[in-house]
Amino acid sequence: MDWQGQKLVEQLMQILLVISGVVALVVGYTTESFRTMMLIYAGGVVLTTLVTVPNWPFYNHHPLKWLDPSEAEKHPKPEVVSVASKKKFSKK
Amino acid sequence: MHSFGYRANALLTFAVTILAFICAIASFSDKFSNQTPSAQIQILNINWFQKQPHGNDEVSLTLNVTADLQSLFTWNTKQVFAFVAAEYETSKNALNQVSLWDAIIPEKEHAKFWIQISNKYRFIDQGHNLRGKDFNLTLHWHVMPKTGKMFADKIVMSGYQLPNAYR
Numbered sequence: 001m002d003w004q005g006q007k008l009v010e011q012l013m014q015i016l017l018v019i020s021g022v023v024a025l026v027v028g029y030t031t032e033s034f035r036t037m038m039l040i041y042a043g044g045v046v047l048t049t050l051v052t053v054p055n056w057p058f059y060n061h062h063p064l065k066w067l068d069p070s071e072a073e074k075h076p077k078p079e080v081v082s083v084a085s086k087k088k089f090s091k092k
Numbered sequence: 093m094h095s096f097g098y099r100a101n102a103l104l105t106f107a108v109t110i111l112a113f114i115c116a117i118a119s120f121s122d123k124f125s126n127q128t129p130s131a132q133i134q135i136l137n138i139n140w141f142q143k144q145p146h147g148n149d150e151v152s153l154t155l156n157v158t159a160d161l162q163s164l165f166t167w168n169t170k171q172v173f174a175f176v177a178a179e180y181e182t183s184k185n186a187l188n189q190v191s192l193w194d195a196i197i198p199e200k201e202h203a204k205f206w207i208q209i210s211n212k213y214r215f216i217d218q219g220h221n222l223r224g225k226d227f228n229l230t231l232h233w234h235v236m237p238k239t240g241k242m243f244a245d246k247i248v249m250s251g252y253q254l255p256n257a258y259r
Contacts, residue, residue, distance in 0.1 A: 006094060040110065053099045
C-alpha cells in the first residue's frame with residue numbers, strides 16, 4: 001500500500017467507525033433496544049474491516065517512484081572501509 | 093498502516109475505544125428517565141409467633157405484596173432485584189433489617205405484580221424483642237443495567253405491629 005493509500009485508510013477507518021458508533025447509538029436509543037445498537041455497531045466494524053484492512057487496488061494509485069536501475073549505476077554507493085575497532089571491554 | 097497486521101490492530105483498538113464511549117453514553121442516558129415506582133404491602137396473617145429453643149423470637153407472616161416497578165426499566169436495564177425487609181429498633185441494635193422475600197425481575201412486563209406468599213426467609217430476631225414491636229416493611233430494589241453503575245432505592249411503609257403475646 002502506498003503512502004496516499006495509507007493516509008486514505010486511516011481517514012476511512014476513523015470516519016467509518018465513528019459513524020457506525022453514532023448511528024448505532026441513535027437507532028438503539030430510539031428503538032429502546034440495546035441489542036439493536038450492538039448489532040448495528042458490530043456490522044459497522046465488520047464493514048470497516050472489509051474496506052480498510054485488505055490491500056485493495058485503489059489504495060495503490062500513487063505508487064512510489066523507485067529510482068531507475070540505469071540511473072542508480074551512475075551514482076555508486078560510497079565504499080565502506082572497515083576499521084579494526086578497539087574492544088571496549090577488556091578481558092580480565 | 094503499512095501492513096495487514098498494523099491496520100487490523102489499529103482498527104480493533106479504535107473500535108473497542110468507540111465501544112467504550114457508546115456504552116458510557118448509553119449508561120448516561122438513564123439519567124433522563126422518569127421513574128415513578130409504587131408499592132403496597134399488606135400483612136394478611138400472622139401464622140405463628142414463637143420463641144425458639146435458643147431464645148430468639150421467630151414469626152411467620154403471610155404477606156400480600158403489590159408493586160408497579162415498570163417505570164424503573166429503561167433500554168439499558170438488564171434486571172431489577174427487589175426485596176422486602178422488615179425494619180425495627182431494639183435496645184441492642186439501632187436498626188434491625190430482616191429480609192423476608194426477594195425476586196429477580198428480568199423484564200418490564202413482569203415488573204407490575206401482585207403476590208401473596210408466606211415469608212421466603214425466616215424472620216428471626218437477635219433475642220426476644222418482638223412482642224408488641226412496631227416495624228416498617230420496606231421494599232428495596234436494585235436496578236442492574238446492561239452497562240454502567242447499579243443504583244438502589246426503596247419505599248418505606250410503616251405502621252405494622254406484631255402481637256403482644258406468642259401464638
